Amino acid sequence: MKLKQAVTGIAALACMTTAAHAQSAGSFYVTTGWFHLAPQSNSEPLKVTSIGGSPTNITEANTGASLSSADTIGITAGYFVTDHIAAELVVGYPPSFDLEGSGSLAQFGKLGQAKQWSPTLLFKYYFNAPTAAFRPYLGIGVSRIWFTDEKITNSAFQANVLHGPTSVTTDSSWEPVFNAGFTYAFDQHWFAGFSVSYLPLSTTAKLSTAANTPVGTLNVQSETKIKLNPIVTYVNIGYRF
Known part of the structure; x- marks a missing residue:
């Protein structure tokens, strides 16, 4: 009888331990890691829209620009709404x-x-059982995108193409996010993860130039639409509560 009770007790403890390992409904988690952003970028030609306050529609042929890749640190916080669906910031x-x-x-x-700001809300569907160590997922969400500290830093470009000191502003927007990845649990709290996201993102850069002209300094407005379409990878370590 005592042996049977002991076996029953061990089995119950094992079930409790397994449940503690689960990424199940009601679980909170946080992660931190490294983002790599790789824009698949190109732009439309530079277009002059105004000279001295008078509207124009002048396209500067064979002009364009692209964005470099970038790296940064990030954090996420998530909550399992069900055993398979999680919401994540x-x-x-x-x-x-x-x-x-x-x-x-x-x-x-x-x-x-x-500089780019892009806080994102994701909804993820996790495959495999909540007790599984390896759990792949698919996600979809929305990101709020805006830029700060926009500036022209190339004096030769300003002098020879824009013809004067220039300030820059960019549009902000809401954009969809498509996401896929996986997590691997080491124990009841710690796990590692990897994900890939794609954002079909574009923005319009608007330039305002105090241009030097034969008739004096005139304000020249110009713009270009830049497609970024970044592929974002995220390698992370996480803790589940």
Whole structure:
């Protein structure tokens, strides 16, 4: 009888331990790790939209730009709504992107830079049982994108193409996020993960130039639409409560 009770007790303890390992409904978790952002970028030609306050529609042929890749640290916080569905908030320290000239602007190299902010809300569907160590998932969500510290840093580009000191602003937007990845649990609390995300993202960069002209200094407005479409990878370590 005592042996039977002991076996029953061990079995019950094993079930409790297994349950503690589960990424199941009601579980909270946090992760931190490294983001690599790889824009698949290109841009439309630079278009002059206004000179001295008068509307224009002048396209500067064979001009373009692309963005460099960037790395940054990030954190996430998530909650399992069910055994298979989790909601997750993703934030990262804003990475700085370099704007590189293309076409006739390639000779100038780096034209400017900007920092990107993109807090994201994801909903993920996890496969396999909550007790499984390895759990792949698919996710979809939305990200709020905006840029700060936008500036032209290339004096030769400003002098020879824009013809004067120039300030830059960019659009903000809501964008969809498509996500896939997996987690691997080491024990009841610690796990590691990897994910890949894609954002179909574009923004319009608007330039305001105090241009030197034969009739004096005029305000020149120009713009270009830049497609970023970044592929974002995230390698992380996490803790489940």
